[in-house]
Amino acid sequence: MKIVIVGCGLIGVTTAYSLRQRGHDVTVLERAEGPAREASFANGGMLTAGMCQPWNGPGSWRILLRSLVRSDTALQLRLSVLPRLMRWGTCFLRNSTAAAFERNCRSNLRLALHSLEAMHALREQAQVEFGRAARGSLGVFRDREAWRSACRETVQLFSDGLVARRLTVAELVELEPALRPIAHKLSGAIHYLSDEVGDAQRFCEALAKVARALGVDFRFGSNVRGLEMHRGRVAAVITENERFVADRYVIAAGAYSTALLKDAGIRLPVQPAKGYSVTFKEANSIVGLRRPMIDHDLHAVLVPFEDGSVRTAGTAEFAGFDSSLKPARVRNLLALTRELLPEAQLNEGSAIPWCGLRPSSPDGVAIIGATPVENLWVNSGHGHLGWTLAAGSARLFTSLLSGDAPDIDPNPYSLKRFS
């Protein structure tokens, strides 16, 4: 089949590679000059089945309401975007009951475990290097009750294949001595044993190179202006100066997927959630962190990369498509880094700030597969887990589009769940 994919972030590039491996003829249209220049550029780097929870846990509405008057909450909502977020927000809140949260958590976990496996196979097959390290990840807790509750939730996920162990603070410090300076502030931790870390942007560059050698036609600098519709089907994808015709059209344009699908009359419930990171080059010689960790009370991840850099990432801001770097949010992330590494004395002046728009669905679960328009498909809405879920989503997507039996139940990821 001839397939055109719009978008060359983590999702577009893994989908292109997977479809090509299955024997399809693939063209990728990307407006940037290379792969992974938007949300996939400088993310937290964590391939994490352990932290598969959607953001809308029970009580998240309280955090969102508080964010309207405070600027230091983990989830930030801007008043100006409220009208546009009404429908999405209602669905977000509907999915924050305990039962919905648990169901969505399990859906993410199953796709994450499938993805870790798919990623191992992809690595073997494509021989891509992206600074992978597989020492697990750590969730650390300051609040004792939050730790206990997270331990209970984690145990419940063992039946779905999650592998993790509970750590006391003493055990944590023994495993990760870099955390000794904050040990007195912590109540406990969880070690997610199957989690990994790697540089997503490096991965995309490397995989695109392999895919190109296999015959995928990457058209960088191609801004898709819209879909040309004819008799309820997509007739072509239109860029600034070309028209691309295919058997199937795939929208993998991250947070921008919603606007593109509108041309076909499809309402995709994906909204941008802005996140920030700061990267300290060659800092791990001072920090000495061996595995990534998330501080659940500060809502920030601290990640050591194999090239010696250390990255802090966090914040989720519903502020529409404003992709500008706000100095206040960068300062906030630098302050969090100081809280996490009070003795490291990192050179903040040399920190590289970045922000990206996570493509977020209202239930926190990705949207993978067919749409009501027969030749138009979607792979988007991976939110804060797009790096973790990319390889498995691509594999699931390829099975569905090719009419093969999928390895996992595709229903939790279907767009139909919102109809």
Ligand SMILES: Cc1cc2nc3c(=O)[nH]c(=O)nc-3n(C[C@H](O)[C@H](O)[C@H](O)COP(=O)(O)OP(=O)(O)OC[C@H]3O[C@@H](n4cnc5c(N)ncnc54)[C@H](O)[C@@H]3O)c2cc1C
């Ligand atoms: C601060 C931060 C930290 C994160 N940390 C982690 C983490 O630790 N682990 C994890 O699993 N996930 C993490 N994520 C989430 C992950 O990065 C995203 O889910 C993922 O990058 C989404 O990939 P994507 O391909 O869907 O979107 P993108 O990477 O945004 O790619 C979409 C592409 O489509 C292109 N495009 C859009 N519109 C058009 C058009 N009209 N024409 C042509 N091209 C178009 C864009 O240029 C872009 O290249 C993090 C995200 C952020 C922001």
